[in-house]
Amino acid sequence: MSAETPNRPIGGLTPRAGTHDLSRLQARNRPEPKVETDQEPTAAGSAAAVKPSRMPAKKSATVVVVSTARMTTYLSAITRDRARATYRATSHIEGDKSWSDFVERAILAEVERRELAHHAGERYEGDSSSLPVGRPLS
Template sequence: MTEPRRSVSGLNRVSTGSPGTPGARPVTGDLSALRAKNRASTPPPPVAAPPVAPVAEPAEKKQTNKPVTVYISQEVYTRARLTYKATSSAERDRNWSQFVEKAIAGEIERRELRHNAGDPFDGVDTPLSPGRPLAD
Protein backbone atom coordinates (compact mmCIF):
# COMPACT_ATOMS: atom_id res chain seq x y z
CA MET A 1 0.00 0.00 0.00
CA THR A 2 1.48 3.33 -1.02
CA GLU A 3 0.91 6.41 1.11
CA PRO A 4 0.48 9.77 -0.58
CA ARG A 5 3.35 12.29 -0.20
CA ARG A 6 2.69 14.68 2.60
CA SER A 7 4.03 18.17 2.98
CA VAL A 8 4.08 20.53 5.92
CA SER A 9 2.22 23.71 5.11
CA GLY A 10 3.79 27.05 5.97
CA LEU A 11 7.40 25.90 5.63
CA ASN A 12 9.55 27.03 2.74
CA ARG A 13 6.76 29.21 1.38
CA VAL A 14 6.94 32.85 0.53
CA SER A 15 4.43 34.82 2.53
CA THR A 16 2.97 36.70 -0.36
CA GLY A 17 -0.47 35.15 -0.43
CA SER A 18 -3.56 37.05 0.51
CA PRO A 19 -4.86 36.88 4.08
CA GLY A 20 -6.73 33.69 4.71
CA THR A 21 -4.51 31.78 2.28
CA PRO A 22 -2.40 29.07 3.92
CA GLY A 23 1.15 30.37 4.42
CA ALA A 24 0.21 34.05 4.29
CA ARG A 25 1.19 36.34 7.15
CA PRO A 26 -0.67 39.50 8.09
CA VAL A 27 1.13 42.77 7.42
CA THR A 28 2.02 44.58 10.64
CA GLY A 29 1.90 48.10 9.24
CA ASP A 30 4.31 50.65 7.80
CA LEU A 31 7.89 49.52 8.42
CA SER A 32 9.59 52.40 6.61
CA ALA A 33 10.44 54.07 9.96
CA LEU A 34 12.88 51.24 10.63
CA ARG A 35 15.25 52.54 7.96
CA ALA A 36 17.91 54.91 9.30
CA LYS A 37 17.20 57.57 6.71
CA ASN A 38 13.53 57.69 7.77
CA ARG A 39 14.21 58.06 11.52
CA ALA A 40 14.19 61.32 13.45
CA SER A 41 17.68 62.85 13.68
CA THR A 42 17.45 63.82 17.36
CA PRO A 43 17.36 60.97 19.83
CA PRO A 44 14.71 61.03 22.53
CA PRO A 45 15.84 62.48 25.88
CA PRO A 46 17.36 59.89 28.22
CA VAL A 47 15.15 58.56 30.95
CA ALA A 48 16.51 59.32 34.41
CA ALA A 49 17.38 56.19 36.33
CA PRO A 50 15.82 55.83 39.76
CA PRO A 51 18.26 56.53 42.61
CA VAL A 52 20.05 53.44 43.86
CA ALA A 53 20.28 52.94 47.59
CA PRO A 54 23.76 52.05 48.81
CA VAL A 55 24.17 48.37 49.58
CA ALA A 56 24.87 47.73 53.23
CA GLU A 57 27.96 45.64 53.80
CA PRO A 58 27.56 42.58 56.00
CA ALA A 59 28.58 43.04 59.62
CA GLU A 60 31.11 40.22 59.41
CA LYS A 61 32.75 38.52 56.48
CA LYS A 62 32.10 34.83 56.16
CA GLN A 63 35.01 32.84 57.48
CA THR A 64 36.95 30.99 54.82
CA ASN A 65 38.28 27.60 55.77
CA LYS A 66 41.75 26.36 54.92
CA PRO A 67 41.97 22.81 53.56
CA VAL A 68 44.55 20.80 55.49
CA THR A 69 46.16 17.44 54.80
CA VAL A 70 47.58 15.56 57.77
CA TYR A 71 48.92 12.06 58.30
CA ILE A 72 47.79 10.21 61.42
CA SER A 73 47.95 6.59 62.48
CA GLN A 74 45.15 4.28 61.43
CA GLU A 75 44.31 3.59 65.08
CA VAL A 76 43.84 7.28 65.96
CA TYR A 77 41.84 7.85 62.76
CA THR A 78 39.51 4.93 63.52
CA ARG A 79 39.00 6.07 67.13
CA ALA A 80 38.27 9.62 65.95
CA ARG A 81 35.71 8.45 63.38
CA LEU A 82 33.96 6.17 65.88
CA THR A 83 33.91 8.98 68.46
CA TYR A 84 32.52 11.44 65.90
CA LYS A 85 29.77 9.03 64.81
CA ALA A 86 28.79 8.25 68.40
CA THR A 87 28.78 11.83 69.72
CA SER A 88 28.24 14.23 66.78
CA SER A 89 24.56 14.71 67.57
CA ALA A 90 25.05 15.23 71.32
CA GLU A 91 28.00 17.59 70.74
CA ARG A 92 26.19 19.36 67.87
CA ASP A 93 29.00 18.95 65.36
CA ARG A 94 27.91 20.25 61.98
CA ASN A 95 30.27 17.88 60.18
CA TRP A 96 33.55 15.95 60.41
CA SER A 97 35.57 19.10 59.71
CA GLN A 98 34.07 20.88 62.71
CA PHE A 99 34.85 17.86 64.89
CA VAL A 100 38.50 17.91 63.77
CA GLU A 101 38.70 21.69 64.23
CA LYS A 102 37.34 21.38 67.79
CA ALA A 103 39.91 18.68 68.57
CA ILE A 104 42.78 20.85 67.28
CA ALA A 105 41.45 23.91 69.14
CA GLY A 106 41.33 21.87 72.36
CA GLU A 107 44.94 20.80 71.97
CA ILE A 108 45.97 24.41 71.21
CA GLU A 109 44.30 25.64 74.41
CA ARG A 110 45.93 22.87 76.45
CA ARG A 111 49.41 23.77 75.16
CA GLU A 112 48.85 27.51 75.59
CA LEU A 113 47.86 26.91 79.25
CA ARG A 114 50.79 24.57 79.91
CA HIS A 115 53.56 26.40 78.07
CA ASN A 116 52.46 30.05 77.74
CA ALA A 117 50.32 30.95 80.78
CA GLY A 118 47.14 30.58 78.65
CA ASP A 119 48.17 33.28 76.16
CA PRO A 120 48.34 32.68 72.39
CA PHE A 121 51.86 32.10 71.07
CA ASP A 122 53.55 34.99 69.26
CA GLY A 123 55.56 34.76 66.08
CA VAL A 124 55.41 34.96 62.33
CA ASP A 125 53.04 32.53 60.63
CA THR A 126 55.25 30.93 57.99
CA PRO A 127 54.47 27.72 56.12
CA LEU A 128 55.36 24.47 57.85
CA SER A 129 57.93 22.23 56.25
CA PRO A 130 56.19 19.85 53.84
CA GLY A 131 56.12 16.10 54.18
CA ARG A 132 56.80 13.65 56.95
CA PRO A 133 59.93 13.55 59.09
CA LEU A 134 62.63 11.22 57.81
CA ALA A 135 62.42 8.96 60.88
CA ASP A 136 59.14 7.92 62.50
Protein backbone atom coordinates (compact mmCIF):
# COMPACT_ATOMS: atom_id res chain seq x y z
CA MET A 1 0.00 0.00 0.00
CA SER A 2 2.71 2.53 0.80
CA ALA A 3 6.28 2.56 -0.29
CA GLU A 4 8.99 2.42 2.32
CA THR A 5 10.04 5.89 3.47
CA PRO A 6 13.72 6.58 2.83
CA ASN A 7 15.87 7.27 5.91
CA ARG A 8 17.05 10.84 5.44
CA PRO A 9 19.19 12.72 7.95
CA ILE A 10 17.99 16.10 9.13
CA GLY A 11 20.29 18.72 7.66
CA GLY A 12 21.03 22.31 8.43
CA LEU A 13 23.81 24.67 9.22
CA THR A 14 26.71 23.31 11.20
CA PRO A 15 27.21 24.95 14.60
CA ARG A 16 29.82 27.68 14.82
CA ALA A 17 32.95 26.85 16.74
CA GLY A 18 33.23 28.34 20.21
CA THR A 19 29.60 29.41 20.65
CA HIS A 20 28.98 27.03 23.54
CA ASP A 21 31.36 28.94 25.88
CA LEU A 22 29.26 31.67 27.53
CA SER A 23 31.79 32.53 30.25
CA ARG A 24 32.77 35.73 28.40
CA LEU A 25 29.24 37.02 28.99
CA GLN A 26 29.55 36.81 32.78
CA ALA A 27 30.36 40.12 34.47
CA ARG A 28 33.23 38.67 36.49
CA ASN A 29 35.01 37.69 33.25
CA ARG A 30 34.79 41.13 31.64
CA PRO A 31 37.64 43.63 31.90
CA GLU A 32 37.19 46.49 34.36
CA PRO A 33 36.16 49.79 32.74
CA LYS A 34 38.57 52.74 32.89
CA VAL A 35 37.61 55.09 35.73
CA GLU A 36 38.45 58.79 35.96
CA THR A 37 40.03 59.82 39.26
CA ASP A 38 40.20 63.13 41.05
CA GLN A 39 43.60 62.51 42.68
CA GLU A 40 47.11 62.22 41.32
CA PRO A 41 48.84 58.85 41.73
CA THR A 42 51.33 58.57 44.60
CA ALA A 43 55.07 58.79 44.04
CA ALA A 44 55.22 55.01 43.90
CA GLY A 45 52.64 55.15 41.10
CA SER A 46 50.32 52.79 42.92
CA ALA A 47 46.91 52.66 41.29
CA ALA A 48 45.48 51.26 44.53
CA ALA A 49 46.20 54.56 46.29
CA VAL A 50 44.02 56.48 43.83
CA LYS A 51 40.40 56.73 44.89
CA PRO A 52 37.90 56.75 42.01
CA SER A 53 35.58 59.72 41.84
CA ARG A 54 31.83 59.29 41.45
CA MET A 55 31.54 62.98 40.57
CA PRO A 56 33.14 64.81 37.67
CA ALA A 57 35.21 67.92 38.31
CA LYS A 58 32.42 70.20 37.08
CA LYS A 59 29.34 70.70 39.22
CA SER A 60 26.67 68.65 37.48
CA ALA A 61 24.27 65.82 38.11
CA THR A 62 26.23 63.52 35.78
CA VAL A 63 27.61 60.53 37.64
CA VAL A 64 30.75 58.57 36.79
CA VAL A 65 29.77 55.02 37.68
CA VAL A 66 32.46 52.99 39.42
CA SER A 67 30.21 50.05 40.19
CA THR A 68 26.53 49.52 40.64
CA ALA A 69 24.56 48.11 43.54
CA ARG A 70 20.97 46.99 43.70
CA MET A 71 18.70 48.86 46.10
CA THR A 72 15.11 48.25 47.08
CA THR A 73 13.03 51.06 48.48
CA TYR A 74 9.37 51.85 48.95
CA LEU A 75 7.54 55.04 48.08
CA SER A 76 3.94 56.05 47.64
CA ALA A 77 2.25 55.01 44.40
CA ILE A 78 1.44 58.65 43.67
CA THR A 79 5.11 59.69 43.94
CA ARG A 80 6.23 56.71 41.87
CA ASP A 81 3.69 57.42 39.12
CA ARG A 82 4.59 61.11 39.09
CA ALA A 83 8.30 60.28 38.83
CA ARG A 84 7.71 57.79 36.01
CA ALA A 85 5.60 60.31 34.10
CA THR A 86 8.28 62.95 34.55
CA TYR A 87 10.96 60.52 33.36
CA ARG A 88 8.97 59.57 30.27
CA ALA A 89 8.25 63.20 29.40
CA THR A 90 11.75 64.59 29.96
CA SER A 91 14.34 61.81 29.65
CA HIS A 92 15.19 62.72 26.07
CA ILE A 93 15.59 66.39 27.03
CA GLU A 94 17.63 65.81 30.20
CA GLY A 95 19.76 63.04 28.71
CA ASP A 96 18.74 60.27 31.11
CA LYS A 97 20.20 56.99 29.92
CA SER A 98 17.68 54.87 31.85
CA TRP A 99 15.18 54.89 34.70
CA SER A 100 18.04 53.94 37.04
CA ASP A 101 20.08 56.90 35.81
CA PHE A 102 17.12 59.21 36.48
CA VAL A 103 16.65 57.84 40.02
CA GLU A 104 20.38 58.02 40.77
CA ARG A 105 20.58 61.63 39.60
CA ALA A 106 17.55 62.54 41.74
CA ILE A 107 19.07 60.91 44.83
CA LEU A 108 22.44 62.53 44.14
CA ALA A 109 20.81 65.97 43.90
CA GLU A 110 19.21 65.48 47.34
CA VAL A 111 22.48 64.14 48.80
CA GLU A 112 24.36 67.21 47.53
CA ARG A 113 21.66 69.52 48.93
CA ARG A 114 21.91 67.92 52.39
CA GLU A 115 25.71 67.89 52.37
CA LEU A 116 25.66 71.61 51.55
CA ALA A 117 23.04 72.38 54.22
CA HIS A 118 24.39 70.21 57.05
CA HIS A 119 28.05 69.43 56.34
CA ALA A 120 29.48 72.64 54.82
CA GLY A 121 29.31 71.10 51.35
CA GLU A 122 31.72 68.31 52.28
CA ARG A 123 30.90 64.73 51.40
CA TYR A 124 29.76 62.40 54.14
CA GLU A 125 31.94 59.32 54.39
CA GLY A 126 30.07 56.48 52.68
CA ASP A 127 29.80 52.95 53.94
CA SER A 128 27.89 49.85 52.92
CA SER A 129 26.68 48.84 56.38
CA SER A 130 23.00 48.01 56.78
CA LEU A 131 20.54 50.75 57.56
CA PRO A 132 18.09 50.33 60.45
CA VAL A 133 14.94 48.47 59.43
CA GLY A 134 11.38 49.26 60.40
CA ARG A 135 9.85 52.42 61.72
CA PRO A 136 11.73 54.70 64.15
CA LEU A 137 10.66 54.30 67.79
CA SER A 138 10.32 58.10 68.24
